Amino acid sequence: MxxxxxxxxxxxxxxxxxxxxxxxxxxxxxxxxxxxxxxxxxxxxxxxxxxxxVLFAESDRLRTALVQAILDAPDVTEPLQVVTAILAEFDWSVPGIELQRRRHAVIAANPGLLERDLIKQNDIAIEITQALRRRGVEENAARLATRVGIQLFATAYAQWVERDGGADLRKLTDAAMDLLQTLVPANRVVD
Amino acid sequence: MxxxxxxxxxxxxxxxxxxxxxxxxxxxxxxxxxxxxxxxxxxxxxxxxxxxxVLFAESDRLRTALVQAILDAPDVTEPLQVVTAILAEFDWSVPGIELQRRRHAVIAANPGLLERDLIKQNDIAIEITQALRRRGVEENAARLATRVGIQLFATAYAQWVERDGGADLRKLTDAAMDLLQTLVPANRVVD
Known part of the structure; x- marks a missing residue:
C-alpha cells in the first residue's frame, strides 16, 4: 500500500x-x-x-516471511533448529520494542485479544508445518518441530519484551534451547 | 450435580x-x-x-484433575515427563472415543470453536505452570516443560482420535517423546 x-x-x-x-x-x-x-x-x-x-496488522507479513524462510532454508534435516532460528531472526522490533512490549501486555490482559492471538499463532503453526512437509520432513516430526519450536521461542520472546529489549532475542532463544535439552530425557539410540 | x-x-x-x-x-x-x-x-x-x-463441559474436570496430579506427583525433578505422563494418564475416553473423535473434528473445522479450545488449553497451561512453580520448579523450566509437554501430548492425541481409539494413547505419547529426543540437539554438558 x-x-x-x-x-x-x-x-x-x-x-x-x-x-x-x-x-x-x-x-x-x-x-x-x-x-x-x-x-x-x-x-x-x-x-x-x-x-x-487492529493489533495484528503485522501477522500477514509474519506468516508470509516465516513460510518463505522455511522454503528457502538450505537444510531442514534439523527442523526444530530451523523453526526456532527463523523465528528468532524475524525482525520483531520493526514497530519498536516499546510498542511490542505494550502490545504483549494488552493482549495477555484481554481474553478477546488473547483468543485472536492464539488462533493466529495456530494458523502460522499449520502453515509452517505444511512448509516443512513440502521440504520432505515427515508429518509427525514437522508438526512437533513446529509446535515445540514456537513454544520455545515464545518463552524467549516473553523474556525479551519483559526486559524492554535490553537482551538479545537470539541469545534468549539459544538459552531456551539449552533449557529444553536439560528437560528432554537423555537421547536413547533410535532404531 | x-x-x-x-x-x-x-x-x-x-x-x-x-x-x-x-x-x-x-x-x-x-x-x-x-x-x-x-x-x-x-x-x-x-x-x-x-x-x-457446550463442547467444553469436561474442561473444568480436566483442569482440576491435571493441577491436582501435579501437586500430588511424588517427584517433579523431570517436569516435562511429569506433564506428559499426567496428560497421557487422564481418562480421555469417559464420553467415549467415538464422541471424542467427532468433537475433535468439529472443533478443528470451526474457527469459533477452535478459538475457545485454544484459550482453554492456554488457561490449563497457565495453571499447570503455576502448580509446577508451587512444587519448586524454576519459572522458565516450568513454563517450557508445560508448553512443550502439551504440544507433545497433542501430537499423540491427534493420532489417537484419528485412529478411532485402536492405539494406546500412552504408547503414542512415548513415541512422541522419542521423536522429540531426535529433534533436540544432542545434550551438551550444562554447567
Whole structure:
C-alpha cells in the first residue's frame, strides 16, 4: 500500500493500543479508535475487519516471511533448529520494542485479544508445518518441530519484551534451547 | 450435580455435536440444540453460558484433575515427563472415543470453536505452570516443560482420535517423546 496509507494503519494501531491501556479493550469502540487516530470509521474498516484485528496488522507479513524462510532454508534435516532460528531472526522490533512490549501486555490482559492471538499463532503453526512437509520432513516430526519450536521461542520472546529489549532475542532463544535439552530425557539410540 | 441433571448436560453436548456436524456451527442456534436435546432453552443456559461452551463441559474436570496430579506427583525433578505422563494418564475416553473423535473434528473445522479450545488449553497451561512453580520448579523450566509437554501430548492425541481409539494413547505419547529426543540437539554438558 502507498506510504500515506501505511501511516493511517500505524496511527490506528497506536491509537487502539493507547485506548485499550487507558480504558480496557471491552470499553473501547471502533469509533473512538478512529477519532483518536484522526481518521473516519470508514477508513478504520478499510484496514481492519474489527477492533481485535487492529493489533495484528503485522501477522500477514509474519506468516508470509516465516513460510518463505522455511522454503528457502538450505537444510531442514534439523527442523526444530530451523523453526526456532527463523523465528528468532524475524525482525520483531520493526514497530519498536516499546510498542511490542505494550502490545504483549494488552493482549495477555484481554481474553478477546488473547483468543485472536492464539488462533493466529495456530494458523502460522499449520502453515509452517505444511512448509516443512513440502521440504520432505515427515508429518509427525514437522508438526512437533513446529509446535515445540514456537513454544520455545515464545518463552524467549516473553523474556525479551519483559526486559524492554535490553537482551538479545537470539541469545534468549539459544538459552531456551539449552533449557529444553536439560528437560528432554537423555537421547536413547533410535532404531 | 444430581445424576438426572448430568443427563441433560450430556444430551445437550450430543445434540450440539450432531447439529454442528449436520449444518455447521455458525448455522446452529441454542434453541435448536435445546430442542434436539428435548430440554428448554432456559435449561441450556443453566449448564452453558453460550453455544461454544457446550463442547467444553469436561474442561473444568480436566483442569482440576491435571493441577491436582501435579501437586500430588511424588517427584517433579523431570517436569516435562511429569506433564506428559499426567496428560497421557487422564481418562480421555469417559464420553467415549467415538464422541471424542467427532468433537475433535468439529472443533478443528470451526474457527469459533477452535478459538475457545485454544484459550482453554492456554488457561490449563497457565495453571499447570503455576502448580509446577508451587512444587519448586524454576519459572522458565516450568513454563517450557508445560508448553512443550502439551504440544507433545497433542501430537499423540491427534493420532489417537484419528485412529478411532485402536492405539494406546500412552504408547503414542512415548513415541512422541522419542521423536522429540531426535529433534533436540544432542545434550551438551550444562554447567
Amino acid at each position: 502507498p506510504r500515506w496509507e501505511q501511516g493511517s494503519a500505524d496511527r490506528l494501531t497506536k491509537a487502539a493500543l493507547e485506548l485499550f491501556e487507558e480504558q480496557g479493550f471491552e470499553n473501547t469502540s471502533v469509533v473512538e479508535i478512529a477519532d483518536r487516530a484522526r481518521v473516519t470509521t470508514r477508513t478504520f474498516f478499510r484496514y481492519f475487519p474489527d477492533k481485535r484485528e | 444430581p445424576r438426572w441433571e448430568q443427563g441433560s448436560a450430556d444430551r445437550l453436548t450430543k445434540a450440539a455435536l450432531e447439529l454442528f456436524e449436520e449444518q455447521g456451527f455458525e448455522n446452529t442456534s441454542v434453541v435448536e440444540i435445546a430442542d434436539r436435546a428435548r430440554v428448554t432453552t432456559r435449561t441450556f443456559f443453566r449448564y452453558f453460558p453460550d453455544k461454544r461452551e
